[in-house]
Amino acid sequence: MGNNDEHLPLFTTTPAKARIPFKFYALSTFVGICLIFVYRLRYIPAKEEAGRWAWMGMFLSELWFCLYWFITMIIRWNPINRCAFKDRLSLRYEKALPGIDIFVCTADPVIEPPALVINTVLSVMAYDYPPQKLAVYLSDDGCSDLTFYAMLEASRFAKTWLPFCKKFKVEPRSPEDYFLTAAEPQGDPVMANDWSSVKKAYENMKQRIERVTKLGQIPEEIRKEHKGFSEWNLVANRRDHQTILQIIIDGKDPAALDMEGQSLPTLVYLAREKRPQYHHNFKAGAMNALIRVSSRISNGPIILNLDCDMYSNDSGTVRDALCFFMDEEKGHQVGYVQFPHTFENISKNDLYSGSLNVIMKVDLPGQDGNGGPYYIGSACFHRRESLCGKKYSEECKTDLKVWNDIKVAESTASVLEDTCKILASCTYEEKTLWGKEVGLKYGCPVEDIITGLAVQCRGWRSIYFNPERKPFLGLAPTTLLQTLVQHKRWSEGDFQVFLSRNNPLVSGYKKIPLKLRLSYCPYLLWAPNCLATLYYVAVPSLCLLRGIPLFPKISSAWVLPFVFVMIVHRAYSLGEFIWCGGTFQGWWNEQRIWLFKRTSSYFFAFFDNVLKLLGLTDLAFAITEKVAESDVSQRYEQEIMEFGASSPMFTIIATLALLNAFCFVGGMKRVVMDMQTWFSNPFTLQILLCALLVIINLPVYQGLFLRKDKGRMPTSVTYRSLMFAGLACALARY
Numbered sequence: 001m002g003n004n005d006e007h008l009p010l011f012t013t014t015p016a017k018a019r020i021p022f023k024f025y026a027l028s029t030f031v032g033i034c035l036i037f038v039y040r041l042r043y044i045p046a047k048e049e050a051g052r053w054a055w056m057g058m059f060l061s062e063l064w065f066c067l068y069w070f071i072t073m074i075i076r077w078n079p080i081n082r083c084a085f086k087d088r089l090s091l092r093y094e095k096a097l098p099g100i101d102i103f104v105c106t107a108d109p110v111i112e113p114p115a116l117v118i119n120t121v122l123s124v125m126a127y128d129y130p131p132q133k134l135a136v137y138l139s140d141d142g143c144s145d146l147t148f149y150a151m152l153e154a155s156r157f158a159k160t161w162l163p164f165c166k167k168f169k170v171e172p173r174s175p176e177d178y179f180l181t182a183a184e185p186q187g188d189p190v191m192a193n194d195w196s197s198v199k200k201a202y203e204n205m206k207q208r209i210e211r212v213t214k215l216g217q218i219p220e221e222i223r224k225e226h227k228g229f230s231e232w233n234l235v236a237n238r239r240d241h242q243t244i245l246q247i248i249i250d251g252k253d254p255a256a257l258d259m260e261g262q263s264l265p266t267l268v269y270l271a272r273e274k275r276p277q278y279h280h281n282f283k284a285g286a287m288n289a290l291i292r293v294s295s296r297i298s299n300g301p302i303i304l305n306l307d308c309d310m311y312s313n314d315s316g317t318v319r320d321a322l323c324f325f326m327d328e329e330k331g332h333q334v335g336y337v338q339f340p341h342t343f344e345n346i347s348k349n350d351l352y353s354g355s356l357n358v359i360m361k362v363d364l365p366g367q368d369g370n371g372g373p374y375y376i377g378s379a380c381f382h383r384r385e386s387l388c389g390k391k392y393s394e395e396c397k398t399d400l401k402v403w404n405d406i407k408v409a410e411s412t413a414s415v416l417e418d419t420c421k422i423l424a425s426c427t428y429e430e431k432t433l434w435g436k437e438v439g440l441k442y443g444c445p446v447e448d449i450i451t452g453l454a455v456q457c458r459g460w461r462s463i464y465f466n467p468e469r470k471p472f473l474g475l476a477p478t479t480l481l482q483t484l485v486q487h488k489r490w491s492e493g494d495f496q497v498f499l500s501r502n503n504p505l506v507s508g509y510k511k512i513p514l515k516l517r518l519s520y521c522p523y524l525l526w527a528p529n530c531l532a533t534l535y536y537v538a539v540p541s542l543c544l545l546r547g548i549p550l551f552p553k554i555s556s557a558w559v560l561p562f563v564f565v566m567i568v569h570r571a572y573s574l575g576e577f578i579w580c581g582g583t584f585q586g587w588w589n590e591q592r593i594w595l596f597k598r599t600s601s602y603f604f605a606f607f608d609n610v611l612k613l614l615g616l617t618d619l620a621f622a623i624t625e626k627v628a629e630s631d632v633s634q635r636y637e638q639e640i641m642e643f644g645a646s647s648p649m650f651t652i653i654a655t656l657a658l659l660n661a662f663c664f665v666g667g668m669k670r671v672v673m674d675m676q677t678w679f680s681n682p683f684t685l686q687i688l689l690c691a692l693l694v695i696i697n698l699p700v701y702q703g704l705f706l707r708k709d710k711g712r713m714p715t716s717v718t719y720r721s722l723m724f725a726g727l728a729c730a731l732a733r734y
């Protein structure tokens with residue numbers, strides 16, 4: 001190694017390619033949109049004409065779409081890619097690597113089974129990193145002794161799993177996912193023997209955990225094995241209990257060794273105190289309790305935050321992240337490093353559009369280019385200080401040396417357990433800045449977005465790193481309702497941020513660049529999208545029924561901008577989707593989910609925010625289910641859309657689908673009776689729009705009328721939507 005290498009950076013940044021075709025697309029679409037506006041303004045129906053109001057509504061909707069499109073272009077304008085050099089990091093800093101604290105959050109042993117949670121925990125315990133410098137914390141908002149039991153089992157299994165991972169260079173290091181796909185090694189019989197015995201050990205452990213989980217309580221003989229179980233004697237229920245803090249593996253204890261005599265990472269279980277009269281602030285509250293407790297136990301300067309279903313898929317990720325924090329030139333500016341969310345359970349053509357591929361491959365690199373990605377809740381490495389409210393200053397440059405000398409008080413695990421409990425109590429945060437300036441922010445179902453924004457406003461840079469190998473794999477929702485509920489939470493929280501003092505356009509003024517503030521907006525404005533979309537999918541169709549034309553004739557030149565924008569815009573979206581690794585069918589599914597989300601999730605999110613402004617409700621955090629009944633998951637595999645629940649969201653979706661079907665039939669009748677050609681008929685575009693909506697809604701009609709399985713639309717929804725759609729059509733008609 002030459003001397004020069006010392007000056008090479010630990011990471012590089014390169015602009016993305018193929019910018020010219022993109023800019024051409026953006027510009028030409030913009031021209032097309034302008035022409036549409038010219039048409040809308042020139043041909044406003046006169047005062048006495050029917051349809052003047054409908055026309056104005058079209059104009060306003062299109063204005064909104066244009067505005068929205070414009071900010072999505074800002075995100076896409078100059079994306080960047082990052083590259084990290086782990087080998088340089090090891091050469092320079094192997095002896096001086098900082099401590100890493102890993103926080104895993106879980107909240108419910110039924111929705112998030114303990115066997116799943118410990119796979120995530122094991123995958124991060126097995127990171128390729130000095131174990132003395134690794135501490136893994138589990139926050140259990142479900143306060144479940146079942147989860148605690150699984151953690152005990154995991155701590156025992158770790159003693160074989162960790163050395164096994166190193167020996168066999170196992171990837172991924174979640175045992176469940178490794179053994180699901182890995183083949184037994186051939187050749188060396190000793191190795192093969194080793195391999196099968198570890199596999200057997202894992203399977204036995206999993207069986208024990210699942211048996212106890214199914215039983216729903218801890219058998220007496222197991223309770224005797226660990227003093228920690230006695231804590232549950234005092235637990236009234238999951239919403240009313242004392243703090244339970246158990247240091248399951250104390251990494252500083254010289255006796256805490258794996259099978260090969262190597263040290264083990266510290267492993268901690270925490271169920272923070274909950275009392276009915278105190279708001280627990282969901283995941284943000286859990287994270288803040290962990291930040292405080294960990295500061296006494298290990299105090300790692302870097303914190304990785306993971307959802308319990310998001311296991312590590314690459315044992316090198318910690319080192320990747322450190323390349324950004326430890327770069328001599330720019331590292332001191334970095335507040336957090338966000339990794340992409342990818343999912344292991346996406347169906348072949350991504351039925352519910354859960355993969356988030358375009359967000360991960362287009363939006364986040366774009367946001368990074370504009371000044372730094374959002375913090376999206378999981379798979380993010382934070383600098384402890386930046387998360388805890390410190391403002392960025394040039395002096396942070398000295399941190400590197402300090403990091404290595406961070407000390408925590410030397411005390412035994414049981415002393416720590418006692419003294420740290422208070423940090424996770426309900427009253428600890430009273431009259432402090434926790435949840436406001438310190439730690440994750442409270443009062444919003446998207447704690448991640450507002451927290452990341454606050455970190456950026458304190459002057460820190462954030463980094464997005466999307467490596468070749470997927471760094472983390474999570475679970476995406478597997479039913480339509482779950483998908484819609486998840487998006488309701490996101491869009492609701494995002495819009496709440498937009499309406500609050502935290503609106504980046506205001507709070508980021510003079511703190512972060514304008515283009516970064518603007519690139520928050522497409523997300524924050526998800527919810528209000530519902531208005532323009534609902535208008536566009538209902539009014540032109542109803543006007544068709546009534547006989548009010550809203551688009552130019554095919555024979556008129558004004559049809560060109562409409563057709564051009566429609567085709568080019570969708571072609572671009574298709575291209576982007578395929579480029580991000582999707583299929584054509586997947587793109588088509590995405591269009592459908594896009595419609596469903598906008599008309600149901602965003603609609604409810606919008607109105608809940610209005611109600612909240614009026615002080616009538618408070619926004620909550622609905623947890624996404626990670627398990628499904630076997631017939632439900634079977635339908636998911638087969639990509640059959642799952643309705644099967646009587647939700648008002650489905651009523652809206654079904655009503656709109658039926659409305660368009662009725663209008664399509666009515667519209668066709670009109671065309672046939674009018675005896676005009678398609679060419680000179682003023683309704684052709686309206687019929688096409690209506691037809692498109694009918695085609696995209698085909699699975700809804702199937703669910704309403706044709707299917708017999710349990711995932712069909714409930715009859716109550718069918719009746720209600722028939723009634724509403726019929727009523728709307730009758731009103732339009734007469």
Ligand SMILES: O=c1ccn([C@@H]2O[C@H](COP(=O)(O)OP(=O)(O)O[C@H]3O[C@H](CO)[C@@H](O)[C@H](O)[C@H]3O)[C@@H](O)[C@H]2O)c(=O)[nH]1
Nearest residue numbers: 105106107141282283286307308376377378445446623624
């Ligand atoms: O009171 C709560 C509620 C949730 N969680 C945990 O929060 C995580 C995310 O919950 P999930 O239901 O899986 O939500 P998702 O929509 O999948 O989560 C995305 O969106 C959230 C914000 O809405 C972020 O917090 C997440 O990190 C991000 O992955 C899970 O580990 C939960 O255990 C808690 O710890 N306490």
Ligand SMILES: [Mn+2]
Nearest residue numbers: 307309475624
């Ligand atoms: Mn999740």
